[in-house]
Amino acid sequence: xxxxxxxxxxxxxxxxxxxxxxxxxxxxxxxxxxxxxxxxxxxxxxxxxxxxxxxxxxxxxxxxxxxxxxxxxxxxxxxxxxxxxxxxxxxxxxxxxxxxxxxxxxxxxxxxxxxxxxxxxxxxxxxxxxxxxxxxxxxxxxxxxxxxxxxxxxxxxxxxxxxxxxxxxxxxxxxxxxxxxxxxxxxxxxxxxxxxxxxxxxxxxxxxxxxxxxxxxxxxxxxxxxxxxxxxxxxxxxxxxxxxxxxxxxxxxxxxxxxxxxxxxxxxxxxxxxxxxxxxxxxxxxxxxxxxxxxxxxxxxxxxxxxxxxxxxxxxxxxxxxxxxxxxxxxxxxxxxxxxxxxxxxxxxxxxxxxxxxxxxxxxxxxxxxxxxxxxxxxxxxxxxxxxxxxxxxxxxxxxxxxxxxxxxxxxxxxxxxxxxxxxxxxxxxxxxxxxxxxxxxxxxxxxxxxxxxxxxxxxxxx
Amino acid sequence: xxxxxxxxxxxxxxxxxxxxxxxxxxxxxxxxxxxxxxxxxxxxxxxxxxxxxxxxxxxxxxxxxxxxxxxxxxxxxxxxxxxxxxxxxxxxxxxxxxxxxxxxxxxxxxxxxxxxxxxxxxxxxxxxxxxxxxxxxxxxxxxxxxxxxxxxxxxxxxxxxxxxxxxxxxxxxxxxxxxxxxxxxxxxxxxxxxxxxxxxxxxxxxxxxxxxxxxxxxxxxxxxxxxxxxxxxxxxxxxxxxxxxxxxxxxxxxxxxxxxxxxxxxxxxxxxxxxxxxxxxxxxxxxxxxxxxxxxxxxxxxxxxxxxxxxxxxxxxxxxxxxxxxxxxxxxxxxxxxxxxxxxxxxxxxxxxxxxxxxxxxxxxxxxxxxxxxxxxxxxxxxxxxxxxxxxxxxxxxxxxxxxxxxxxxxxxxxxxxxxxxxxxxxxxxxxxxxxxxxxxxxxxxxxxxxxxxxxxxxxxxx
Numbered sequence: 001x002x003x004x005x006x007x008x009x010x011x012x013x014x015x016x017x018x019x020x021x022x023x024x025x026x027x028x029x030x031x032x033x034x035x036x037x038x039x040x041x042x043x044x045x046x047x048x049x050x051x052x053x054x055x056x057x058x059x060x061x062x063x064x065x066x067x068x069x070x071x072x073x074x075x076x077x078x079x080x081x082x083x084x085x086x087x088x089x090x091x092x093x094x095x096x097x098x099x100x101x102x103x104x105x106x107x108x109x110x111x112x113x114x115x116x117x118x119x120x121x122x123x124x125x126x127x128x129x130x131x132x133x134x135x136x137x138x139x140x141x142x143x144x145x146x147x148x149x150x151x152x153x154x155x156x157x158x159x160x161x162x163x164x165x166x167x168x169x170x171x172x173x174x175x176x177x178x179x180x181x182x183x184x185x186x187x188x189x190x191x192x193x194x195x196x197x198x199x200x201x202x203x204x205x206x207x208x209x210x211x212x213x214x215x216x217x218x219x220x221x222x223x224x225x226x227x228x229x230x231x232x233x234x235x236x237x238x239x240x241x242x243x244x245x246x247x248x249x250x251x252x253x254x255x256x257x258x259x260x261x262x263x264x265x266x267x268x269x270x271x272x273x274x275x276x277x278x279x280x281x282x283x284x285x286x287x288x289x290x291x292x293x294x295x296x297x298x299x300x301x302x303x304x305x306x307x308x309x310x311x312x313x314x315x316x317x318x319x320x321x322x323x324x325x326x327x328x329x330x331x332x333x334x335x336x337x338x339x340x341x342x343x344x345x346x347x348x349x350x351x352x353x354x355x356x357x358x359x360x361x362x363x364x365x366x367x368x369x370x371x372x373x374x375x376x377x378x379x380x381x382x383x384x385x386x387x388x389x390x391x392x393x394x395x396x397x398x399x400x401x402x403x404x405x406x407x408x409x410x411x412x413x414x415x416x417x418x419x420x421x422x423x424x425x426x427x428x429x430x431x432x433x434x435x436x437x438x439x440x441x442x443x444x445x446x447x448x449x450x451x452x453x454x455x456x457x458x459x460x461x462x463x
Numbered sequence: 464x465x466x467x468x469x470x471x472x473x474x475x476x477x478x479x480x481x482x483x484x485x486x487x488x489x490x491x492x493x494x495x496x497x498x499x500x501x502x503x504x505x506x507x508x509x510x511x512x513x514x515x516x517x518x519x520x521x522x523x524x525x526x527x528x529x530x531x532x533x534x535x536x537x538x539x540x541x542x543x544x545x546x547x548x549x550x551x552x553x554x555x556x557x558x559x560x561x562x563x564x565x566x567x568x569x570x571x572x573x574x575x576x577x578x579x580x581x582x583x584x585x586x587x588x589x590x591x592x593x594x595x596x597x598x599x600x601x602x603x604x605x606x607x608x609x610x611x612x613x614x615x616x617x618x619x620x621x622x623x624x625x626x627x628x629x630x631x632x633x634x635x636x637x638x639x640x641x642x643x644x645x646x647x648x649x650x651x652x653x654x655x656x657x658x659x660x661x662x663x664x665x666x667x668x669x670x671x672x673x674x675x676x677x678x679x680x681x682x683x684x685x686x687x688x689x690x691x692x693x694x695x696x697x698x699x700x701x702x703x704x705x706x707x708x709x710x711x712x713x714x715x716x717x718x719x720x721x722x723x724x725x726x727x728x729x730x731x732x733x734x735x736x737x738x739x740x741x742x743x744x745x746x747x748x749x750x751x752x753x754x755x756x757x758x759x760x761x762x763x764x765x766x767x768x769x770x771x772x773x774x775x776x777x778x779x780x781x782x783x784x785x786x787x788x789x790x791x792x793x794x795x796x797x798x799x800x801x802x803x804x805x806x807x808x809x810x811x812x813x814x815x816x817x818x819x820x821x822x823x824x825x826x827x828x829x830x831x832x833x834x835x836x837x838x839x840x841x842x843x844x845x846x847x848x849x850x851x852x853x854x855x856x857x858x859x860x861x862x863x864x865x866x867x868x869x870x871x872x873x874x875x876x877x878x879x880x881x882x883x884x885x886x887x888x889x890x891x892x893x894x895x896x897x898x899x900x901x902x903x904x905x906x907x908x909x910x911x912x913x914x915x916x917x918x919x920x921x922x923x924x925x926x
Contacts, residue, residue, distance in 0.1 A: 108706045109813045131710035153655045164653060166662070167630055180900045188809040189841035190627060190881035192616045192666050193889070193896050194905050194923060199629070199662040203655050223712035243571045247594035249686040249751075288712075291754035346651040350572045378652035418653035426656070433656050437643045442657050444911040448904060460657060 009068035010048045013093065016060045017050065022093075024048045032094040035078040035085040036140075038341055039399060041424050042458075046073060046087040046094045053099045055173060055181070055212040061095065062210060063179035071457050074206040076116065076148025079140040081342065082423030084152065084205045088458050095210065097147050105130060110218045111170065111187040116147020116211050133221040135162035138419060139330075147211055152421040153203030157254035157284075160377035166202040168217045174201055176209035176449045187215045200445070205421050206456040208449035222286035225253065226296045227319045229311040230281040230303055235259070237306055238279050239352045242376055244302050245283070250295055254284040255377035256326050259356065262373040263325075269332035272325045281376065282326050329373055337369060337386035341398050345409035346418035349379045358408045359383055366401040368394075380418035422460045430461065472531035473511045476556065479523045480513065485556075487511045495557040498541040498548040499603075501804055502862060504887050505921075509536060509550040512557045518636060518644070518675040524558065525673060526642035534920050537669040539579065539611025542603040544805065545886030547615065547668045551921050558673065560610050568593060573681045574633065574650040579610020579674050596684040598625035601882065602793075610674055615884040616666030620717035620747075623840035629665040631680045637664055639672035639912045650678045663908070668884050669919040671912035685749035688716065689759045690782045692774040693744040693766055698722070700769055701742050702815045705839060707765050708746070713758055717747040718840035719789050722819065725836040726788075732795035735788045744839065745789050792836055800832060800849035804861050808872035809881035812842045821871045822846055829864040831857070843881035885923045893924065 014022040023029075024047070032049045047070075052058045065072050071092030075085040087094050101117035107130050114123065120141040124134050137156030138144055144154070150172075155164040171185025185191060185198040201208055232238050242255060258266075263274050274280065285295040300310045313319035333340050347355045356372060363370035363385070374381035383405050387398040406416045406429050416422075416429045431439045442461045449455070453463050477485045486492075487510070495512045510533075515521045528535050534555035538548040550557050564580035570593050577586065583604040587597050600619035601607055607617070613635075618627040634648025648654060648661040664671055695701050705718060721729075726737050737743065748758040763773045776782035796803050810818045819835060826833035826848070837844035846868050850861040869879045869892050879885070879892045894902045905924045912918070916926050 106813065107710060108702065109811045110706075110709055111811070131712065153659075155653050155655075159653060163626070163630060164655075166659070167626060176900070176904075182901045182904065183898065184901065186809070186876055186878050187811045188843075188877055188881070190618050190622060190809050190838075190843045191878040192618075192627075192882060192884050193878050193880050194885060194893055194901075195667055195671075195908055196616075196629070196662055196665070197901065197904060199659055202659070204658055208658075220709050220712055220714045222714075239571065243573075246573055246683050247570060249594065249683055251683045251685075287750060288754045288757055290757060291751045294751055294753060346649070346653050348569075348572045348574070348650045350569065375653070380651075380653045413649055414651055415649050415654040415656050417656050418651070419655060421655050422657060430657055435646065437639070438645045438647065438657075438660065441639075441645065441660060441911060445658055445908065448907040448911070 076145035084423035132218040171215035173213040174209040226292035253286040256282040257376035259372040265332040338389035339387040347414035351412040539608035547886035595681040634678035636676040689755035716749040719745040720839035722835040728795040801852035802850040810877035814875040
């Protein structure tokens with residue numbers, strides 16, 4: 001008797017979806033085994049990369065994977081920083097949503113139906129031309145996808161005033177265990193029927209199922225913006241200034257913070273003429289052409305008595321120059337050292353100066369260069385540990401230092417992540433943030449949606 | 464041998480909490496067996512009413528209830544309209560949070576820690592005196608509690624611009640199965656660690672556990688408000704006007720809609736001089752003193768070419784008069800008929816005129832008086848079916864008509880509830896909104912938090 005040749009699991013995927021949508025060549029498998037995570041992480045070459053083109057494709061692929069026990073690693077643009085999109089098992093497949101990149105805006109309803117592969121910036125530009133606004137602004141917005149943003153619950157500077165991605169997702173279509181389709185929410189702002197499955201899927205990092213479509217909320221586009229820069233000789237005054245602004249009736253659209261090392265890094269890299277002060281705040285307001293001028297004037301009046309100098313942008317060019325200081329921070333840090341770990345911890349802003357002092361102690365202890373900047377209005381600080389990539393020992397020190405940075409954040413009643421998600425790199429800290437009982441609930445939720453642990457296994461929670 | 468006298472389950476509660484916190488007298492048991500639901504619902508006299516005074520009390524009571532199998536019916540102010548706070552089993556206890564009514568505001572962090580029994584309006588007044596703002600404004604805000612608002616994910620007119628209660632809850636302390644405490648979230652705006660248990664508990668109507676404390680987000684209080692009234696001779700134009708406003712850069716803090724019967728009801732009850740038009744919009748903007756005047760002027764300019772008359776409030780008194788039309792709707796309807804079923808369905812506003820036409824057909828079919836008003840910016844319409852309470856047959860007709868109102872809402876891709884929650888009265892419609900697979904997930908989540916089905920059993924989902 002002849003033995004029956006058993007089909008490889010991946011062949012069944014090809015059968016179900018067609019050769020054009022399932023790539024098994026080494027180049028693709030290698031290309032899709034990375035994301036933007038800056039530190040060494042567990043990683044494997046997947047057995048294939050799948051490119052679904054429709055909801056139906058996703059249903060088919062999840063069905064096959066569930067039957068064959070194939071782990072699924074969903075991927076947007078791969079711009080994530082915590083390993084969320086990285087395959088970790090060789091028998092797994094990467095599912096790239098780049099071909100599902102269509103969207104439709106309903107102006108009269110101020111909503112949009114979007115596929116996961118739509119590039120965030122392209123969508124934002126489109127709706128702004130219609131007088132509408134989609135605020136979430138992760139710094140990767142020029143290449144990140146809406147699906148990735150939803151999976152990570154992405155945020156950025158504007159979230160202080162406008163909230164994070166979660167607040168703009170009204171409904172989702174997703175494929176969960178066994179290829180079942182769920183439709184959650186509706187193209188309406190208010191809906192209190194049943195538990196909010198929509199908001200549970202947002203930020204779940206692909207571990208509960210695959211999102212194939214989202215209904216997004218759009219809001220009116222502000223008519224005008226204005227920017228000012230506040231210079232602080234004393235770190236302690238920053239928190240006070242923020243309180244003064246936020247209790248005066250002003251609601252800035254961004255309150256960005258840079259510490260003295262961040263200022264130095266920018267000036268050394270591409271000088272914009274920032275004075276050497278202990279800290280600065282970049283303050284942006286939006287509204288009508290008239291109100292933004294009034295608001296900036298009020299900022300000046302509020303901060304002057306504190307001895308804080310306020311520089312107001314008098315033209316579009318000056319405004320861009322002020323923002324360029326903030327925006328050139330990334331390359332400026334790259335100029336300082338070859339390696340960078342950028343952590344996005346969150347601390348209640350009342351503990352700002354204490355926490356920063358403790359972060360600096362960590363840097364001293366591990367003899368590393370540290371630069372701190374971030375979205376101070378919402379307590380989200382980017383603590384950057386810089387190191388020389390060619391020195392393994394220095395890299396290891398940086399990784400150990402990061403652990404202590406997280407511990408400081410948790411000590412001050414904060415969070416280990418405000419924007420980047422848990423993924424692989426922050427997994428070990430999740431239990432201390434949630435506690436035993438809370439962590440058990442996370443595991444229970446995971447298994448409800450994915451009893452075989454095939455959706456992005458090993459990320460976020462361990463089951 | 465003598466039989467051992469077994470203690471009644473409630474006696475164990477008294478032992479654990481003390482007599483002052485557990486009331487078994489008939490008056491209390493009867494008083495706490497109602498809420499504001501306007502239609503006949505399943506209801507039972509509870510075996511006791513428990514008045515916890517601290518988190519520890521709640522832990523003790525849940526422990527006893529879990530050991531003894533006592534159903535728990537949590538209660539805020541009892542102002543809910545869907546039976547959420549009503550006890551349905553005689554062996555159950557009502558847990559009233561009225562003694563847990565403390566709160567603490569942290570101005571520098573723009574957050575507050577609140578107990579569930581705090582009255583919404585008292586909290587709002589307090590934070591506004593500090594220059595801060597807590598926007599959620601259910602119409603019951605003068606007597607409703609923050610705990611009840613969180614349980615129901617309450618909303619009101621301002622939610623168009625400011626979002627619902629869920630968006631202001633940053634963290635929760637709750638007691639779940641067996642008396643376990645979970646702490647979710649943090650006093651920070653951004654936190655993407657793990658699945659969002661906080662947002663899952665908000666709107667869960669007491670079916671997943673008991674909330675003992677909440678961390679709320681506060682935002683800057685707007686400096687000024689202004690109001691205008693737009694009069695429509697044609698219902699079809701209302702949707703167009705709303706789009707025109709929301710794509711012009713304006714972001715009204717309220718967009719309230721009244722149909723012709725609502726206008727008539729108000730004028731017959733307490734005339735404010737509204738003309739007899741097919742529909743009106745009450746438009747409120749907020750911002751700076753200067754910007755609100757500009758905004759109202761822009762509203763006029765936008766709507767005049769549509770043939771829509773815009774009346775602007777020139778003084779505080781005129782403004783109050785305009786709002787009084789909207790606010791006197793409740794008593795005005797009471798003046799028309801003794802009975803009222805006020806449903807809070809949601810429809811995408813693009814279907815506004817079609818849906819209203821279908822609602823009117825339902826009213827004609829069942830020969831009932833119907834009045835429609837609501838928050839048009841977010842599609843949340845209050846469809847009121849009026850009937851004579853003394854006529855059982857008419858009341859029954861009204862109840863049957865409501866079912867068809869829900870069907871219309873679902874047909875137009877809307878929701879059965881935008882504000883009031885599911886509770887008992889909308890339970891049978893939840894499955895059609897969620898589908899089989901979605902409903903199974905709701906059941907699974909319920910059992911994760913409450914495997915014995917003791918937290919508000921029989922509400923929202925059937926397990």
